[in-house]
Amino acid sequence: MVQAVALMCVFGLGMCFCLLGSISVKLMPRVKIDEAKFGTLISIFMASCLVASLLIGVITDAIGYKWVAVFGFAATAISVFILAFGKDYLAVVIPCILLGFGAMSMNTAGNVMAAHVLFGGQDAAAASNLANVFFGLGLFVTPMLVSFLFRKTSYEKAVSALGIIIALPIVIALAATNYPASGAKLDVAAAVKLLGEPAVLVASFVLFCYMALETSFCSWLPAFGKEVVKKEDASIEPAVADARGQRLLSWFAIAMMAGRLVTGLVPARMGIVLADVGGGIIAIAALIAAVGIFLMMSCSKGTQAALLAALAGFVFAPIFPTTVGVTFSKFPVDVLGAIFGIMFAVGLLGSVIVPKAMGNIAKGGSIQKSLKLLLPACALLLILALVLGRMKGQ
DSSP states (O other), X not given: OHHHHHHHHHHHHHHHHHHHHHHHHHHHHHHTXXXXXXXXXXXXXXHHHHHHHHHHHHHHHXXXXXXXXXXXXXXXXXXXXXXXXXXXXXHHHHHHHHHHHHHHXXXXXXXXXXXXXXXXXXXXXXXXXXXXXXXXXXXXHHHHHHHHHHHHSOHHHHHHHHHHHHHTHHHHHHHOOOOOOXXXXXXXXXXXXXXXXXXXXXXXXXXXXXXXXXXXXXXXXXXXXXXXXXXXXXXXXXXXXXXXXXXXXXXXXXXXHHXXXXXXXXXXXXXXXXXXXXXXXXXXXXXXXXXHHXXXXXXXXHHHHHHHHHHHHHHHTTHHHHHHHHHHTTSOGGGHHHHHHHHHHHHHHXXXXXXXXXXXXXXXXXXXXXXXXXXXXXXHHHHHHHHHHHXXXX
């Protein structure tokens, strides 16, 4: 059952990271905000994640995975229920802060635990890719379910359904046994010193670039899709445009699941340890992502937008879990929670800065115009990935 808990944690994280994007087309008019203020809302959520990531990583090493996972599911469910019934901007800001702590609890418990309980703990990069297939599943289910429910019922009931889904795993997390052992001392200062390790530092900036890309896509794909289909057909009904925009996020998620399945299973079948070639895989993915983003900037057809969203999901797929696995393979197991927390916290800076900047540009122009901000992140990601692949840890 502990394997199921790890996978459900990563699934819940996927739900968290696309939640705001999935409900954006209904949330913005509901609380009377524009793209710039919605971008601020994303930044608030990501800033909360940043703070939580540092704390939760060290706490997980100290107290273990069970109660961190339980807290993650519970805090996230509460946040979603509050979002379902909030009717002004302040009422949605507060749950976004709590959502950050819930998301990072599931993130740390799921991703670190997966390295111990999948593939016998022998290939952290492959285990991380396989676990993060369920991140993609969370990305897929959330916008699809919301798109369907928005057409069938009220905003409050549609969003509340997501809260129920994320609350259900609490029962399994409480019942599960054989969680991986923990027992490191709760020492925040010592954990922060790990940032001085060159491999941790480079990996952190890899995640900075990558998470700027992923969060921007999760947050703005529905609005981008709506923008493109309205350009293609100016007479399209608003509800139809909303639904088609939301489905782009699902195509992105399906492709991400496929990419992580391929990356998690194929090298192992070929006798390749993914951690040994991970830097090159990340670099290739960054190059293809840059080409796809460039094409999205001039896209004018809904079908093209869907294909490019799927391409982005497939090439984004291996970047995060492979970076985690490559880094984990360089360090002893008793500091992995702290290392993960530090890496993710630095990575979240990209999530705080770039989606907000895109929103500011989109307010005076378009989402397509704002995509140009993602190209430098792709270039830097490529360079850092090659460096990480050649580095040694402790």
